[in-house]
Amino acid sequence: MEEKVYNVLFLCTGNAVRSIMAEALVATMGNGRFRGFSAGSHPAGSVDPLALEQIRPTGYPLDQLRSKSWDEFAEPGAPEMDFIFTVCDDAAGEACPYWPGHPITAHWDVEDPAAATGTEEHRRAAYHQAFHQIRARMGIFVSLPLHMLEKNAIHQHVTDIGRAAA
Template sequence: MTEKVYNVLFLCTGNAVRSIMAEALVTTMGNGRFRGFSAGSRPAGSVDPLALEQIAPTGYPLDRLRSKSWDEFAAPGAPQMDFIFTVCDDAAGESCPFWPGHPITAHWSVEDPAVVQGTEEHRRAAYHQAFHQIRARMSIFVALPLHMLEKNAIHQELAAIGRAA
């Protein structure tokens, strides 16, 4: 019997940094159990180069990453999502499209490193911090025994991860 592969969608407003990082991390850390996707309510149109710098060491194919609208995932024929996470506070407050299949949702607030001003070193440190925070949460998420948990228990666990430091 083949183990289910869970589709996970990460949402942010611009889909250029945090949701992109999360897409790559869930796929690379999930050992084949998770397939990551990302989208935005108002996509920036390109992926932030400093985000790509953080993702590159994971081995995720950078050419697969693109900034896109969340409407792509609400359209007929789109992959059905098992989980949907918002990673920015703005997207969490927006009216999302209807997601087929009633995926489990949670909010994992991550500060936007793209708004950090200052030296290049200071900006890179902010991107590293956001990447580290997402990676820490992802480590917990991909280790959950999903096949053993009820939908309510999964929802409670995911909400708790979003409150973690």
């Protein structure tokens, strides 16, 4: 029997840093079991270069990453999502579009590294910390035996992942 490939959408306000990192990480860490997508409520229009710097070592094709509106995923013909995670408090508090298929949702807040000030080294460290936090959560998520769990148990697991300190 062929294993199901899960579609996972990561939401943030600008879709330039955290949701982009998560999109790349779920795809690269998921061993073909997950397809990652990302979007924003108010997309920045471009991907942050310091985010790309963190993603580059994963081998994810950087040219596939773009800042886009979450409305793209609510349109007819869009991929149906199995999971939707917000990775910033602002997006978690906004009224989201209707998502067909009743995906499992959870909030995985990650501090915005783009808000870091100070030296270039300090700013890069903030991006590295955010990337590390997302990667740690992703490691737990992609190792869940999703095919063996019922929907309520999966929802509880993904919610717990977002509450855990990285």
